[in-house]
Amino acid sequence: MTLLKSAYQDLEDIVGPDYISDDPSIQDSYAFQWLAELVRPEQSHYMPRPVAVIMPASTEEVQAITMVCNKYHMKIKPISTGWYHWAGPIKDEDDTLQVDLRRMNRILEIDEKNMFAIVEPYVICAQLQAEVMKRGLNINIIGAGASTSIVASACAYAGMGPSTYWMGHNSDNVLGMEWVTPSGEIIRTGSLGSGDGWFCSEGPGPSIRGICRGFLGSRGGLGVYTKCAIKLSHWPGPKEFNVRGTLPAYRLPIHENFRVYTLAVPSWDAWADIYYKIYDNEIGYIFHRQFTLAGADLGPALWLILNDHTKTLNDIEEMVKRSDIKELTEELRISFQIILAGRSLRDIELQDKILDQVLAETGGWKVKRFCEDDMAEFTNVYLQRLGHKHLNFVWVGGYLGSWMQPGTPDFVKKYVPIAIKGLYRDAAGGLLVQCGGDALMGCGSTVAGGGWSGLEQFVSYDPADRESIKAGTKHMEDAITDAISNGIPPGKEAIYLSLGYKDEKIWDTLANSQQPIIFHFQRKIKEAFDPNDIGDRNYPTLPEDY
Amino acid sequence: MEKKKEHLDRIVGAEYVFDDPQTLEAYAKDLSFVLPIKPQFVVKPKDIDEIKMLTKWANEKGTPLIPISSGPPHFYGDTVPGAPGCIIVDLSRMNKILRIDRRNRIIIIEPGVTYSQIQPELVKYGLRVTMPLLPRGNKSVIASLLERQPTLISRYNYSLPEPLRNCGVVWGCGDISYTGHAGNGSYSLDEQWNAGHIPIDPRGPNATDFMRLLTGAQGSLGIVVWASVKCEVLPSIRKLFFISANKFEDLMDFSYRLQRLRLGDELLLANNKLLATMLGNSDQVRDLKEKLPPWVMIIGISGRALLPDEKIDVQEKDLTDLVQQYGLNLQSEIVGISNKEMIDTILNPSTEPYWKLKYKGGCEDIFFLTTLEKVPHYIQIMNETANSLNYPVSDIGIYIQPQHQGVSNHCEFNLPFNPNDLKELTKIKELYSKVSEELIKHGAYFSRPYGMWANLVYNRDAQSTMVLRKIKKIFDPNYIMNPGKLCFKSL
Amino acid sequence: MTLLNYRADALRCTRCSYCKWIPFDLMKSWRFSKGCPSVDYNHFHSYSAGGRLVTALSLLDNRIEVTDRVIDSVFKCQLCGSCDVTCKMCRFDMEPLSALRELRFKLVEEGHAVPKHKSVMEGFRTQNNMLNKVKTKRGDWADGLNLRDLSKDKAEIVFHAGCRYSYDNDLNHVAKASVSILQEAGVDFGILGKEENCCGGRAFNIGYKKDFVTAATKNIKDWTNAGVKTVVTPCADCYYTFKRLYPEIGSEIKVLHMVEFIDQLIKQGKLEFKNSVPMRVTYHDPCYLGRQGEPYIPWKGKEKKIFGQVVIYEPRKPRYNGANGIYEPPRNILRAIPGLELVEMERIKEAAWCCGAGGGVKEAYPDFFTWTANERIEEASSTGAEAIISACPWCERNFIDAMKEGDTNMKVFDVIELVYKAIRKEDF
Ligand code: SF4
Ligand code: SF4
Secondary structure (H helix, E strand, C coil), rough: CCCCCCHHHHHHHHHHHEEEEECHHHHHHHCCCCCCHHHHHHHCCCCCCCEEEECCCHHHHHHHHHHHHHHCEEEEHHHCCCCCCHHHHCCCCCEEEECCCCCCCCEEECCCCCEEEEEEECCHHHHHHHHHHHHEECCCCCCCCCEEEEHHHHHHHHCCCHHHHHHCEEEEEEEECCCCCCCCCCCEHHHCCCCCCCCCCCCCCCHHHHHCCCCCCCCCCCEEEEEEEEEEEECCCCCCCEEECCCCCECCCCCCEEEEEEEEEEHHHHHHHHHHHHHCCCCEEEEECHHHCCCCCCCHHHHHHHCCCCCCCHHHHHHHHHHHHHHHHHHCCCCEEEEEEEECHHHHHHHHHHHHHHHHHEEEEEEEEHHHHHCCCCCCHEEEEHCCCCHHHCCCCCCCCCCCCCCCHHHHHHHHHHHHHHHHHCCCCCCCCCCCEEEEEEEECCCCCCCEECCEEEEECCCHHHHHHHHHHHHHHHHHHHHHHHCCCCCCHHHHHHCCCCCCHHHHHHHHHEEEEEEHHCCCCHHHHCCCCCCCCCCCCCCCCC | CCHHHHCCCCCCCCHEEEECCCHHHHHHHCCCCCCEEEEEEEECCHHHHHHHHHHHHHHHHHCEEEEECCCCCCCCCCCCCCCCCCCEHHHCHHHHEEEEEEEECCEECCCCEEHHHHHCCCCHEEECCCCCCCCCCCCHHHHHHHHCCCCCHHHHHCCCCEEEEEEEEEEECCCCCEEHHHHHHCCCCCHHHHCCCCCCCCCCCCCCCHHHHHCCCCCCCEEEEEEEEECEECCEEEEEEEEEECHHHHHHHHHHHHHHCCCCCEEEEEHHHHHHHCCCCCCCHHHHHHHHCCCEEEEEEEEECCCCCHHHHHHHHHHHHHHHHHCCCEEEECCEEEEHHHHHCCCEECCCCCHCCHHHHHHHHEEEEHHHHHHHHHHHHHHHHHHHHCCCCCCHHEEEEHHHHEEEEEEEEEEEEECCCCCCCCCCCHHHHHHHHHHHCCEEECCCCCCHHHHHHHCHHHHHHHHHHHHHHHHHHCEEECCCCCCCCCC | EEEEEHHHHHCCCCCCCCECCCCCCHCCCCCCEEEEHHHHHHHHHHHHHHHHHHHHHHHCCCCCCCCCHHHHHCCCCCCCHHHHHHCCCCCCCHHHHHHHHHHHHHHHHCCCCCHHHHHHHHHHHHHHCCCCCCCCHHCCHHCCCCCEEECCCCCCEEEEHHHHHHHHCCCCCCHHHHHHHHHCCCCCCECCCCHHCCHHHHHHHHCHHHHHHHHHHHHHHHHHHHHCCEEEEHHHHHHHHHHHHHHHHCCCCCEEEEEEEEEHHHHCCCCCCCCCCEEEEECCCCCCCCCCCCCCCCCEEEEEECCCCCCEEEEECCCCCCCCCCCCHHHHHHHHHCCECCCCCCHHHCCCCCCCCHHHHHHHHHHHHHHHHHHHHHHHHCCCCCCEEECCHHHHHHEEEEEHHHHCCEEEHHHHHHHHHHHHCCCC
8 A cells, every 4th residue: 555646745735745754664653463363364464554654733734635635535534543453544455644643732721610621632531631621620541541532532432431430421521522524524523613603512403422422432433523622510529649659550649539349249130239339328439340350360460460569460370379379269269349429528438438338238349458558549540540450451451342232231241150161161271361251341330420330351361472372362252141041242352353354244144133124324424524534444334225 | 174174073082183173272372472373273182103103194185283282371482383284292191100110210191290290100100200390280291391391400410401202203304213322122112121121311323313303303204102211219308408599609519519529419509589489479589589688599408228327327418618718608498488398399390370470470481501600691681671562670580500410501581460450561572572582692601492482593603503403304394394394393 | 782682673663753742732823833854854754763764664665676766865864863752652662762773783884874974973983083183282171270181090080071072172171160169079080081982872873883882991991090970071972872872782881961960069069159140041952961861761672472461571671751850950050040030941851842953963964953042042042031051062052053044133042051140159
């Protein structure tokens, strides 16, 4: 794939020579993406190469680039912080221009009173959180963590995290959006379109954002989002995020308005019950099942290792043999984390009391070791800032998520045993990390106010070992079979895998979905906003004759 | 004509097809200034199949359909035919409560289900639905939510369409799809339910948020045949508090603070005229108004689920502390009306006649969204314009409803008038259009552009107009759904 | 080790881009949240640690050839190690910084060195210093100080001034101050004077591994001949080189940075501060003293897998992640100086922003080092400090050079200068 000289020139004219490159090393650094090895031929770590990488500095430049892509029939693929195989070009046969948005990195405004901030695509969650906390405000950081782009999670991708339960999903939190469509129009949604400011995402009349910001978002397949306003929430903590401790386990002291707990329950039925009770009582600020991502068998030892900077993974074999760790592992088996925050001391004390009653009613308990200062303060920093999300990869550098079907806690608890059994089975041969079948992590609620959960199985494989990679791919296929044979729709793995499929296979799946009309509607939306088909198939559509 | 009727008879049954002049007349107009046009028929389908057939037939014939779910009176012109030859699809027969699920706090209802119908049912399950301010008893819950009417508890308003979650839709093009999580499953809601797929997540399906397209659409894209709505736990204790002020500005910072802290449940701001109209009989309004302070903030607190008394206690104490910090005064009574009476009066559906009509028989509403700090400016515009046209400022009811947890605020002016007084009618028409224009010019965001507002709003926003027309073409390519509304004037 | 040894690191890199930032938990503002000067200045992903790992992989797998862009991206990096810290926040199996060095060795070995580095290295080979100065003038700074000459004499402690403090006339008063302090404290030490050699660290970092080995071998020999047991240096680059690289080729000599030595002297009561130094200052952690200044732990071993695929190392591999850098000694000293007020920048210790001079950037990329330094100076200014204090001549030179073009009044000092001011009456 090479770029026509004239096209290169047109693009260079927009951004200047320093901000475009088609050097193969630059191309490769954008083709290289996590998860590629699970879906690409020969377990290659590279997605297809972009024909060039370009870095615009403004909406107008994005618009001009879009027009060039239309002119030369190139796919346009934006990336901001980009941490997935679908952030790169998808099909070998396409000429794809990678638009790296990192120069658009400003926080344009923080409206403290009205509780929103306006940001460009390369502002990451940690940056904005640090700034808004100075004003007593907070943001919903998505599960993928502090390093992610706010614009991406608000406008173009999932958008939930441990704080969604209280702070809302980023699809709820997004206010005005600025969107450069594939046909090159600049669309400003909600109140912004009327010139009335950024504060409202709906209307006038039907909400236009509905065509581009659905469950998943268009993941770069339907134009480029160049700015958005995001709703902020109250932060009843200190204005400075003053962590202490030695890396890697920094610790955030627990302010008097907060409580940080790791809780556990005796059964999955009790797990669902306690979730419902937490929802009904409206306690909690951050609510997440986090630490189990490292596996219910090895996880407890890992977290203690991480909290002692003199230790390494070499210590884990010995540790798991210790009787106290064995006990702790059992105590933590069905566990999750909750951070309570009170608007006042009375409020936090009452929440504490309610939590005790909820625990009593469900047979649950506070896990003592994980509620001690060191672990509680680590939990506090981990979940408040989500700066440790790369721990997803801690075992060996490769992790894939399976399951994660969203649903009510009662629904989720149905697939939990199947997911656990499946991982034990698939890891038995030693090609996947054997950290315990329950490596299930997920939000307390992915819908604001509670009611909706989902657990993702964290499956670790070695990206430097082909056989392990293949086992990862096989696990995903097995998880789909396990789900379907139990009457459950496929989970997250199906989306991962589909990146490697031919168009026809994807279309077959979409056509066989329960309401294929959805994808016909999306085709029509694409035809209306992307007549020259310059967006890639991350925005899924069904051909007319399917 | 006869042929048409035969078709309609076949689809919904002859007894549910109406073309008698009286019925047609009733649907030809509402209390807005939108020009009356008589529909050709009024039909009352009973289910999704009939609606599907109607839509198919309407597409073939090019006959416009106007869905209506709530009972009269209507106010905003959105249900008034925009062209001759329309068929009103009155959904009032579709009033089944399909599911009430306590554990998941979700209900599935048909469009004809009204607030006065659902709330007592929900009480049996220990639930309730967050309501708009004093809706008329026959107001369809689904219609209210689809129109993004503001609800009283901003804390629960994580997103403006809340608590609306999933919808079943017959689109203008005749295709059926479900929005949100339900769009991932089969068309059988029972089947979905039995598989544990509860329609809670509002997003999607897939890359599109179809529900958001339907909100604010005034029925111009499709007909919603069912919807799931999230409920709250029914409080076991409730209390109301009042804070008086001489001017709106005195309450502003405090309102911001409460919103940020999410303290309490109901939170609204009303001027004395509005509150008097809410509380009094027609002949008491004037008196009551005189007795009331110029502005009142109403704050509701509730205790629900575990330890309700302590919840109330903590909220009350926190509120008391906070009020002091702002130099305000927390009252548990105002003009001698007991707390219970207050709760019954203002936190329920309206009694008959509809409260806004009590004072003069007619009322025009002007409403829009804004950030709170701009409200005083808009009040000033309202008052100045009223003065310039000799409309009594003292008659204007003002209602400020924080939404989206305080990020946006519904600002509403109620302009009562005597519909039988031609002079007053002319004046109010002039005032209505002049104020609307002025407000829009000054950045008031008319997110729900009814009637004459549509032109004013869309003329300022060419891009949104272009996008909306593209959307319309996809979901209602023959423009059969409620033509003439919003920016969908003609093909 | 060869680049091939880091192929697994490249394959296990997840492109998470943590290496572009300081640890997220430490972020205090939008403005000072970046960690990697290279990617922040040059933007393309290849200019980050993760991106260079891809370049390494693509080269190893013959997907790409060495182009000018490859050379540019590999060398336009200070090897400051910020990436290494943030990457290892969550990973036990990654060594991005070592991989970046290995990538340079490969390019240099294959004849793809940066032209400007080539000329610096000519000077290095002929004059034994990185500044292309005349070898015989290296000891001039100590003229008249009557220091013991260890090329002829013996002592247990050698003071190694380093290239920059030896030759840079704007700065070599710090070398003088250093020896005065040592004298004041009654330390028995000597210098090698004109026989002092470059430590070789900067040659190592720009990819000339063999030249480094030659220099190191000579230094170790000279020290051994002079009976040296401890080397004390005021230069962070030299410190890192002696401390972390020399043991690899057999050195057992103890290494102390002047700030560590002074910190000890203060604790032992051997230094007395007589004067107040009324100044509001901020301290810049030099990369090679701070996060890269961790103690050396010998290791030779290999990867092993447990629990199926969990990667560990046999024997246990040392974990250089910045946790044990030299952060407190300079701060202890500054806090001990009467009248001095220490205010911290946002990015400190393991999260410090590089001065811009490291990794051969000072030698080859003037715009880039100037920009990097100015970023730091701006951060220092934001604290309200009137001076930025460091413990490395390269940082100081770089700040001074960068400030020539700016309009700041920020002063630059070495910790040693301030100590000197506090213990001596006369100015120097
Ligand atoms: S080098 Fe480390 S921090 Fe950088 S992208 Fe790779 S894994 Fe992430
Ligand atoms: S060593 Fe410093 S400049 Fe080089 S890649 Fe790492 S962080 Fe960037």
